[in-house]
Amino acid sequence: MTKVTVAEEWLNSCSGCEIAILNIGDVLVDLLVNNIEFVHIPVIMDKKYYGQTGEEKELSIPEAVVGIVSGSVRNEEHKEVLLEMRKKCQILIALGTCATNGGIPALINMYSNEELNKFVYCDSPTTDCAEPPTENIPPLLDKCYALDEFVDVDIYLPGCPPHPDWITAAVLALLEGKTEFKMPERSVCDTCPLIRERKKGFDDIKRILETPEFDPDKPLDEMRCLLEQGFICLGPVTRAGCGGKGKPPRCLSTRMPCRGCYGPIRKDAKPMMDYMGALASVGFDPMKMPDRRGYLARFSGAHGVLKKIG
Ligand code: SF4
């Protein structure tokens, strides 16, 4: 049987997305034996961009039917690798919220590169002040971008990290000859078992490490909604799916609020505005929320969502 070729790349990435691929587990082993062949995956396979001995003049990645890219685009090297992946792969998957929406690294979009360098190489309390390095490192882009700000993306699999169920579902759909795969456009709230009493009334936001009210002997569906208890839970504006197919959201399963790691529910959503509405609906003045922009766009600062302060 001819196997479907797959190339995988990590750009501005922490490798959590690659661990999510490995977490597919036994199904991945079956796929590797019978259906797919990785032709390029630097996180586990030695492959040089300019030929194995550096003999090539141009960066090159093998051709593949499916390309998977994790991480955001922060420097010229990431951009060059991404453009090459798009050129060589028939179907491109953006894996993880860094790739789909900028993720945590896009918080930097509130600051300039000059401010970043000044803090990292000079003002940081544990650093002896020095000039930022300029040689043998790829130049930074002006900010942190999602993949689709440079190339067309065919399939979006958000999550920090994405749940292995969705990676498997997307790969199986492609193996069945489909060229499209979409995760459901539902919110974390839509899949959350906690009870919404729809009663207004809290004066101040609770810190995430405070203990919410619940009876440990009772199941989740007898616990009151964390937002209604005064915690900033981003469930109303965050895409569902983190628990895997048909399972409750991961953080809520451990009685912790959602921090928004699956990004916005759909591409044209306005999570900041929508969340201010959600806060108002439980009787809290959204203007009293500290660091609103950083908190509400914590995982989705690309696409111009987070702009430089001042
Ligand atoms: S989405 Fe999360 S797990 Fe994936 S690379 Fe970004 S930070 Fe890491």
Ligand code: SF4
């Ligand atoms: S706001 Fe949070 S706790 Fe409340 S229903 Fe939504 S996800 Fe669940």
Ligand code: SF4
């Ligand atoms: S509950 Fe929210 S923050 Fe937690 S894993 Fe799910 S999407 Fe991410």
